[in-house]
Amino acid sequence: MEVTSMNGWSTAGRTRPVRYSIETSCALPRYTPVGRFRVLRHEKTCINCGRCIKECIYDVHRRKPEDPRLMDEPLSHLCKNCFRCIQQCPTRSLSKILNPEYLRLGDEYWTPEIITSTWLQAETGRIPVFGAGYRGPFSGPGFDSMWTDMSEIVRPTRDGIHGREYIHTGIDLGRKPDHLEFDGAGNLAGLPARVVHLPIPVLFGAFPVDLYGTKVAEAVCLAARSLGTFFAFDPGNWPSLLNRYSSSGVPRIGDDLEKARASIQGAAMVEIPFSKDWGKKLEQIRKINPDALVSVALPFTPDADTAVEALAAGSADVIHLMADRHGRAPLLPGSPFLKDALQWIHLHLVEKRIRDEVTLLASGGIAAAEHVPKAIISGADGVVITYPLLIGLECLACRECSLPDTCPREIRHIDPDWGATRMINLMAAWQNQLLEVLGAMGLREVRRLRGETGRALYFDQLEREVFQEEFR
Amino acid sequence: MKQVEKRIVRAPSRFRNALPRYAVERTVRCIRCGTCVELCPLGVHEIRPGQNLVTSPNVERCIGISCRENDFFCVAHCPMEALSISENPLLQTLGDRRWTPELILSTWELAETGFPPANGKAVEGGDSGGGFDKLRFRWKREAPRLESLLEARINLSVRLNRRDRGPERSIGLPLYGGGMSFGSISLPTMIGKAGAARNMGTLTCTGEGGYPDELVPYAPWVITQVATGLFGVREETIKLAPVVEFKYAQGAKPGLGGHLLGDKVTPAVAALRETVPGHSLFSPFPFHSVYSVEDHRKHLDWVLEINPDALVSVKVSTPTDVDMVAVGSYYAGAHIVHLDGGYGGTGAAPEIAKKNIAMPIEYAIPKVHRFLEQEGIRDEVTLMAGGGIRTAYDAAKAIALGADGVVIGTAELVALECCRCGNCESGRGCPRGIATTDEEMSCLMDPEWAIQRITNLYHGWKIQLMEILWRLDLDSVEELRGRRDLLFHEDYQGTR
Numbered sequence A: 001m002e003v004t005s006m007n008g009w010s011t012a013g014r015t016r017p018v019r020y021s022i023e024t025s026c027a028l029p030r031y032t033p034v035g036r037f038r039v040l041r042h043e044k045t046c047i048n049c050g051r052c053i054k055e056c057i058y059d060v061h062r063r064k065p066e067d068p069r070l071m072d073e074p075l076s077h078l079c080k081n082c083f084r085c086i087q088q089c090p091t092r093s094l095s096k097i098l099n100p101e102y103l104r105l106g107d108e109y110w111t112p113e114i115i116t117s118t119w120l121q122a123e124t125g126r127i128p129v130f131g132a133g134y135r136g137p138f139s140g141p142g143f144d145s146m147w148t149d150m151s152e153i154v155r156p157t158r159d160g161i162h163g164r165e166y167i168h169t170g171i172d173l174g175r176k177p178d179h180l181e182f183d184g185a186g187n188l189a190g191l192p193a194r195v196v197h198l199p200i201p202v203l204f205g206a207f208p209v210d211l212y213g214t215k216v217a218e219a220v221c222l223a224a225r226s227l228g229t230f231f232a233f234d235p236g237n238w239p240s241l242l243n244r245y246s247s248s249g250v251p252r253i254g255d256d257l258e259k260a261r262a263s264i265q266g267a268a269m270v271e272i273p274f275s276k277d278w279g280k281k282l283e284q285i286r287k288i289n290p291d292a293l294v295s296v297a298l299p300f301t302p303d304a305d306t307a308v309e310a311l312a313a314g315s316a317d318v319i320h321l322m323a324d325r326h327g328r329a330p331l332l333p334g335s336p337f338l339k340d341a342l343q344w345i346h347l348h349l350v351e352k353r354i355r356d357e358v359t360l361l362a363s364g365g366i367a368a369a370e371h372v373p374k375a376i377i378s379g380a381d382g383v384v385i386t387y388p389l390l391i392g393l394e395c396l397a398c399r400e401c402s403l404p405d406t407c408p409r410e411i412r413h414i415d416p417d418w419g420a421t422r423m424i425n426l427m428a429a430w431q432n433q434l435l436e437v438l439g440a441m442g443l444r445e446v447r448r449l450r451g452e453t454g455r456a457l458y459f460d461q462l463e464r465e466v467f468q469e470e471f472r
Numbered sequence B: 001m002k003q004v005e006k007r008i009v010r011a012p013s014r015f016r017n018a019l020p021r022y023a024v025e026r027t028v029r030c031i032r033c034g035t036c037v038e039l040c041p042l043g044v045h046e047i048r049p050g051q052n053l054v055t056s057p058n059v060e061r062c063i064g065i066s067c068r069e070n071d072f073f074c075v076a077h078c079p080m081e082a083l084s085i086s087e088n089p090l091l092q093t094l095g096d097r098r099w100t101p102e103l104i105l106s107t108w109e110l111a112e113t114g115f116p117p118a119n120g121k122a123v124e125g126g127d128s129g130g131g132f133d134k135l136r137f138r139w140k141r142e143a144p145r146l147e148s149l150l151e152a153r154i155n156l157s158v159r160l161n162r163r164d165r166g167p168e169r170s171i172g173l174p175l176y177g178g179g180m181s182f183g184s185i186s187l188p189t190m191i192g193k194a195g196a197a198r199n200m201g202t203l204t205c206t207g208e209g210g211y212p213d214e215l216v217p218y219a220p221w222v223i224t225q226v227a228t229g230l231f232g233v234r235e236e237t238i239k240l241a242p243v244v245e246f247k248y249a250q251g252a253k254p255g256l257g258g259h260l261l262g263d264k265v266t267p268a269v270a271a272l273r274e275t276v277p278g279h280s281l282f283s284p285f286p287f288h289s290v291y292s293v294e295d296h297r298k299h300l301d302w303v304l305e306i307n308p309d310a311l312v313s314v315k316v317s318t319p320t321d322v323d324m325v326a327v328g329s330y331y332a333g334a335h336i337v338h339l340d341g342g343y344g345g346t347g348a349a350p351e352i353a354k355k356n357i358a359m360p361i362e363y364a365i366p367k368v369h370r371f372l373e374q375e376g377i378r379d380e381v382t383l384m385a386g387g388g389i390r391t392a393y394d395a396a397k398a399i400a401l402g403a404d405g406v407v408i409g410t411a412e413l414v415a416l417e418c419c420r421c422g423n424c425e426s427g428r429g430c431p432r433g434i435a436t437t438d439e440e441m442s443c444l445m446d447p448e449w450a451i452q453r454i455t456n457l458y459h460g461w462k463i464q465l466m467e468i469l470w471r472l473d474l475d476s477v478e479e480l481r482g483r484r485d486l487l488f489h490e491d492y493q494g495t496r
């Protein structure tokens, strides 16, 4: 982190700006991927003619190595759904169904599409590109009910994705006071606010070590350090082996400040849960480590607006708003989605004219690359993720992990370097997708996106304007 | 555009087996008595000597569970109760929410026969849960018989030039083929599109990959596209073109330039584009020479200098200020404003862009139409809408929302038996020989067959469009433009 400093410029005696870019390398899966299709061969009617071998350009069909007179089981996970074998088999012996195992992945929010696409991004570091246009529903709940804007002709775009123009994806954590104070002699009075720069607007949330084990935790540490971002952890059960990564770590401090003293001392940022006496705790943390940023985490409660206002007006540096796994705020009436809950808080702070004083982080339901810019448009400065990182490690999102060591993907036994590469690849793919979105909008930096609801299109608004009024 | 009428003849599938909607299972209890063979008039069952087939040989002819009503229902008459019929789970693997299996199969059928299905059960659209899939027409009368429809002389032609300069030009159908570059699609596919445009008196577009020599015979029906990469743009091809299209943006990847991944840049493609084989081609975004309407005007002047007879079309996608962009294009001198919505698209595009960037075409059309009306220039510009038009019904809905005509892309590929598997972007490209430049794959398709399939599709749509206008009691497609009162939305169904 010391080489690329706060503003992305090199400080190590060089004057040339260093562009932030993420190195990717292939990290092959440990398990046969779960494909969308299952190819079926009717053995009674197949005459082993081998036509399907010729038809399939993806090598799904092969002969049995031990008896080349016979056809082998199709390698269904390689099937890309072109129907050629099915339409050309002389005895109509082939068919194909949706793979039940695929359909069982995840749930209605963490869909099989999101999960398998995350696997691919974690493996290759590349953004998903396919032909033949869009295939999904017109719109959907949550983030799927908004589109981001683009520029054309009269507003310049940025050609960022292929590196022809530099687009900055970094954010600053910390308070940004709206004015500076000077003493009589014209010198800055008091210390300027401490700000920490992260090159991507994504932080890693805490992984319970008892569930996922030390190797996953180490992969998270390695990936965060390499990316230049932060990861959160619980000092209570943190293996001391991982203390060497503490400069990227954000300890989550519970009630016992004294026990966590060491981790507070070593941290650039500390997180505490919101409580009535947050001010007192904050003071104590400042006493232990005056340089650390303090983040206060809270769920969206009905009085979250006033709580956040008090935190911002007080001295919290960062406020971390937490939705649930599905991006919902269940404590609010109607369980609104993260994008709406965030906007409520953001606009409240804007109204009170203190929005710029604090950094807002959001977590919960950030499942895909496009959710990052959408959360930022809704008012966050950055997001905190955990689940996508886990899925990047080939997790099936089966939620068996509530019991340690029942994980069908043996997540606890990964190689930390492999895990870190997968996480770095995933973040590289996400960052590139963020660049696509920013470039299309003609923005030079992600900080300019915050709260820019004017650069988003909303389903309900468009429906009202275009259809509801017309078709009343 | 002059029309070279061509006969509508059957263009059967290139593949041996059709995709069956139903599964007919025969258990081992079958004693091969032949009852079902005799009963079924559709010829589903066949007993071949020496073969003990468990599935029926002609299962795609089966009309499914609804056959229950008939006296000849095989399942009810099998003495051994060995037969059963069910929905074929294979179909669940075909298509998606926008292009449902039924829509793909019915488009294949249209392209095979050239006529809408006889039972009157045309597939209107998909199952996307919004936009066109929620809009319905308020019919005024029942569908007529085909003969009376053909006698009714309903006018489907659309004027492309509504300005006071440049030649008069119109197309015989309210639609033309969208730009797909050589490189993204194969040469036979391009020829198929161009031949169909000629046969039906409409246009097609080169896309941004240059103008292959093989298209020259079709020149009066081919729009030349000038895109940000300027690949293969030459003075000669601008001179050949009845319409020159400036691609500022495209719906499937708004705000991003065209992508052609390295694998698809074969020597032939590279030669036409004047680039290096095997290297990915990313068109810049935007035109780095255009940052204002005035700059844009220079572009148009430049084209008209080279070819004063050309009409100029401006292709833009659908940002929040799409209405301003359209008006700006008009003032810069465009004859045609071509809006491209995000849900179409054929070539390689990042998933994030297809799904998330810019608004669907269903919103953009009425916005732009109204704004042009307010500016008092609606009748001086032709508004074409593309990016998500799948059927004749979508086309008619787009026109009722305010477009003059529509631009078709994916539907043409589906006519060529695209199954929407989405593999066109990389490797050897399309395994079905449509969107590919791989030599072996391109041979999977004969250009004459491609011409016939797309001609058939357009012909089928033509009949459907005439039927739609008839049912709305209109004589010409120009009368349909902006008639939002003839539509209703399933979710906000009102009394008006």
Ligand code: SF4
Residues within 6 Å of the ligand: A041, A045, A046, A047, A048, A049, A050, A051, A052, A053, A071, A088, A089, A090, A091, A092, A093, A094
């Ligand atoms: S083409 Fe059909 S009959 Fe021939 S080997 Fe393949 S499945 Fe068997």
Ligand code: SF4
Residues within 6 Å of the ligand: A039, A055, A056, A057, A058, A059, A060, A061, A078, A079, A080, A081, A082, A083, A084, A085, A086, A096
């Ligand atoms: S459907 Fe296509 S990709 Fe799948 S097995 Fe058959 S030929 Fe191969």
Ligand code: SF4
Residues within 6 Å of the ligand: A390, A394, A395, A396, A397, A398, A399, A400, A401, A402, A406, A407, A408, A409, A410, A411
């Ligand atoms: S048990 Fe393993 S695969 Fe299942 S959700 Fe947990 S981590 Fe993922």
Ligand code: SF4
Residues within 6 Å of the ligand: A131, A132, B413, B417, B418, B419, B420, B421, B422, B423, B424, B425, B429, B430, B431, B432, B433, B434, B435
């Ligand atoms: S690759 Fe698939 S989606 Fe693309 S054109 Fe071919 S059949 Fe259609």
